[in-house]
Amino acid sequence: MxxxxxxxxxxxxxxxxxxxxxxxxxxxxxxxxxxxxxxxxxxxxxxxxxxxxxxxxxxxxxxxxxxxxxxxxxxxxxxxxxxxxxxxxxxxxxxxxxxxxxxxxxxxxxxxxxxxxxxxxxxxxxxxxxxxxxxxxxxxxxxxxxxxxxxxxxxEPILNWDYVTRPFRRFFVQNVLVLGAPGTGKTSLVHDLARRYSTSYSTEYAKEYRISQHVAADELDVKDFHAVGIGQFENNKKHIHSPGTRKVFFADTDVMMTKIYMKMHAVGDEFHQLKSVFDYFIHLQNWSLILVLPPKEDVTDDGYSVTMHGMILDEIKLQGLEDITHVLEGESYRNQYQEAHTLVDEILKDGKDN
CATH class of the missing domain: 3.40.50.620 (HUPs)
Structure with missing residues (x-):
């Protein structure tokens, strides 16, 4: 030797x-x-x-x-x-x-x-x-x-996935973001897609934060929004880097969504205090595909869901992400799931597992 x-x-x-x-x-x-x-x-x-x-x-x-x-x-x-x-x-x-x-x-x-x-x-x-x-x-x-x-x-990183050592795989993961107002079914869609592709997904950090801090949704202040935005970014990052992530990752919301919530609920100059911080983290995110679920036609929330849907599309346009964004048009959850599945298959192409 x-x-x-x-x-x-x-x-x-x-x-x-x-x-x-x-x-x-x-x-x-x-x-x-x-x-x-x-x-x-x-x-x-x-x-x-x-x-x-x-x-x-x-x-x-x-x-x-x-x-x-x-x-x-x-x-x-x-x-x-x-x-x-x-x-x-x-x-x-x-x-x-x-x-x-x-x-x-x-x-x-x-x-x-x-x-x-x-x-x-x-x-x-x-x-x-x-x-x-x-x-x-x-x-x-x-x-x-x-x-x-x-x-x-x-x-062809997806086709050659199994040749890449595990810590380097995260550089080739196809990251899919799912957005939508409350009640649109985005969490169910994220779960089902992750199961379909045998991979990992992230959850909405704001829910965990409110429970841990004993704060109601309408009680969040600028410090809370800051914590939620950074927490969501880290939550997504953790799962992208997870050994359980295989080829594709699904995120149930992101920093853009936290920015939208803050814009809807923050008072006075609070939004402008954090806007640049959120834009910085939004820039660090890397999405291959963004799926947007439209509000349900029969929803009765005084236009809240419709307003949020419009703000989501405006933010996507502001961030220059329109080319990778698809609003799911199916009239039923099953149709929306099939549409999402087809779009994910397209970004995976010949390297898809299922």
Whole structure:
């Protein structure tokens, strides 16, 4: 057994092929360094897989594994490959030196696991010269063993879902938001769709908050709305990142809905005090599809539901989300469910399970 295995890449995302190489590196050596590299605006950003987010996901994947350390290598300030090869090697050496310093044993042999043949000679020459006291080995790995690549996953993430390691799946989840005034059946629709696709869903945080704080709906003040809005955002985020979420996630309301409730019930300048805060969190949300249930024709609430429905559509327009929004037109719940199911199938396309 050698001392230190080193495996580097962009990991956008980390798939099972990458993981097999990480397992190999830590089994053939006393310790392994997994170096996640990238730069601001790299190929991972399309799916919110920034370098920092990839590092966090990799550390989550390898948490509690004492034989592996995850290190970030930020290439933002150096030229892109191949022009930045020299500076990149220097940065890599610095990261490896820091990794070695954190170990409780001497490193006499280290092995680099690479997937590109063109890396072998430059790495061998550079590190033979950098650490003359350490024997350097370069091992070529077979990237075709599982027939999957990061490019294939980014192009068809749902179809290749099972190849993506769990902490990285959240970057490809298709998030579906269901909105509607009280009594429209949105909670039932969320539950049934989640059961249909064997995935997770979030509940309306405002109900939990009112129960825990012993506050009636008409007693909510600006501090309560702030707590409800942030709580709803975190509630949705928690379920998107949940191991129980598979390909698609359904949200029973979001921060937009809290903003609408606040606009309807807040007094004086209270709405304007929180508007920018809510807009910030609304901007952070990422929806693939928004389903809106219209008010029931026979509802008797002095126009409350109709007013709220109009405000929902206005807010969706304000946020520039009209292109992904569908108002369900079915006359019965069954028809609305079938319409929603068809729309969800469309965003999942060939990768749907059922």
């Amino acid at each position: 050698r001392d230190l295995g080193i495996y580097f890449g962009t990991f956008a995302p980390c798939h099972v092929g990458h993981f097999e190489q990480i397992v190999r590196a830590k089994r053939e050596n006393r310790h392994a360094l997994v170096i996640v590299s990238g730069y601001e605006g790299d190929r991972g950003n399309t799916y919110a897989m920034s370098l920092d987010n990839r590092v966090k996901a990799m550390r989550q994947l390898l948490r509690n594994d004492k034989n592996v350390s995850v290190i970030k290598l930020d290439e933002t300030e150096i030229p892109r490959y191949p022009h930045g090869w020299g500076p990149w090697l220097e940065m890599l050496a610095e990261k490896i030196s820091a990794g070695i310093a954190a170990l409780d044993f001497e490193v006499d042999e280290m092995t680099y696991y690479v997937g590109e043949e063109e890396y072998i000679e430059p790495l061998q020459n550079f590190f033979d010269g950098r650490w003359t006291e350490i024997v350097t080995h370069i091992t070529m790995v077979d990237r075709k063993i599982l027939g999957i690549s990061g490019t294939s996953i980014r192009e």
